[in-house]
Amino acid sequence: MNDSEPIVAGYDGSHEADTAVQWAARLANRRKCPLQIVHCSLWPVITHNMEPVPGIAESGLRHAAESVVSEGVARAHEVSADVEVTTSLVYGWPAENLRKLASHASLLVVGTRGIGGFLGLLVGSVSLELAATAACPVAVIGPVQRPGGPVVVGIDGEGWEATLRYAATFASQTQASLRIVHVRRKHDGHDPAQGPGAREMLDSAIRSVRNTTPGLEVADVLLSGTSVAGTLLSATSDAQVVVVGSSGLGLVKGSIGSTAHAVLHHAGCPVIVVRHPKQ
Structure with missing residues (x-):
């Protein structure tokens, strides 16, 4: 574990991602290492029209993706105001992008994003794929927080x-x-x-x-x-x-x-x- 290497956290604007990026921010603050927040947008897979709607300020899919990134930074600074945060906005499949960006990270942090209550399974396919394939350790952050526990x-x-x-x-x-x-x-x-x-x-x-x-x-x-x-x-x-x-x-x-x-x-x-x- 090299503390000079960043912690990478995936962020998609969901409640689960809020929990994950704040957990990652607290840990980065303890380690005194950078936190890299990554948002993977799938819109280019569906459409090439990412530009603003004419005459409507702050519109368009590109602006929406950039807003998610900014929200992730705000969530991190809510719990660790001094943590050094960098960001990456990438396009395409989340597992592939996160795996590449975390190739030199000390830890990759993701939320669960599963269907809660369905046969008790809480972890989504992206989290499972990353846990199985990422070069660094992978933290999957569930809903329960016990900061004082072992x-x-x-x-x-x-x-x-x-x-x-x-x-x-x-x-x-x-x-x-x-x-x-x-x-x-x-x-x-x-x-x-x-x-x-x-x-x-x-x-x-x-x-x-x-x-x-x-x-x-x-x-x-x-x-x-x-x-x-x-x-x-x-x-x-x-x-x-x-x-x-x-x-x-x-x-x-x-x-x-x-x-x-x-x-x-x-x-x-x-x-x-x-x-x-x-x-």
């Missing part, structure tokens, strides 16, 4: 070190405690948390955090359940953010894996996906 990170059998490092640094920057959760899957009524070797990963994780981020308040939780994602979520009811890793090994190219996918859909608080694809 940072919860889920670790599993492989590739967890990078996810843990990111979560520990994020917790330190936000002056939060860190809760490390490891879930063992139950099979046929057997509780693997009670078996030999169940604590080694968590003990190693705790040692790593204490070596790299001294002074950080850190706790560990070992759980078992039939659903890894559901069991992990049971430990996040007070979390300000949940950090999950993804190896990008889902059945569909570019997917993030079942656990990260489920956590994104069902965690009400912000979720950060840290990708570590296999080479």
Whole structure:
């Protein structure tokens, strides 16, 4: 995590985007890094007539898109008046544009934009695609804000070190405690948390955090359940953010894996996906 790199936030004028850009502004202020607000307009896909209506001031699709950008800046400054904000107005598909613009960012922040209440799924297709394909970590900002809660990170059998490092640094920057959760899957009524070797990963994780981020308040939780994602979520009811890793090994190219996918859909608080694809 390089704090000199900007945080990039997508903004489309929606309520969800308001929440996301303000979350990003607060974090940029803490990190003392720039915030880049990006609005992706789809109007050129539909029409080439972007100019003002003759005789009507401040009209036209181009002006409307520019107004959305200005609104995003205003929303950021409402919560962090001193944060350095730059803007980009681009045309075309949001996921493609945001992925390109965030190629050198420390974090890409987007809102949920899903259909709330539909089978409990809250995350839209653009957010999911970016979580699966962006080069940097992606934060998907849900409706619940718990600024005083812990940072919860889920670790599993492989590739967890990078996810843990990111979560520990994020917790330190936000002056939060860190809760490390490891879930063992139950099979046929057997509780693997009670078996030999169940604590080694968590003990190693705790040692790593204490070596790299001294002074950080850190706790560990070992759980078992039939659903890894559901069991992990049971430990996040007070979390300000949940950090999950993804190896990008889902059945569909570019997917993030079942656990990260489920956590994104069902965690009400912000979720950060840290990708570590296999080479």
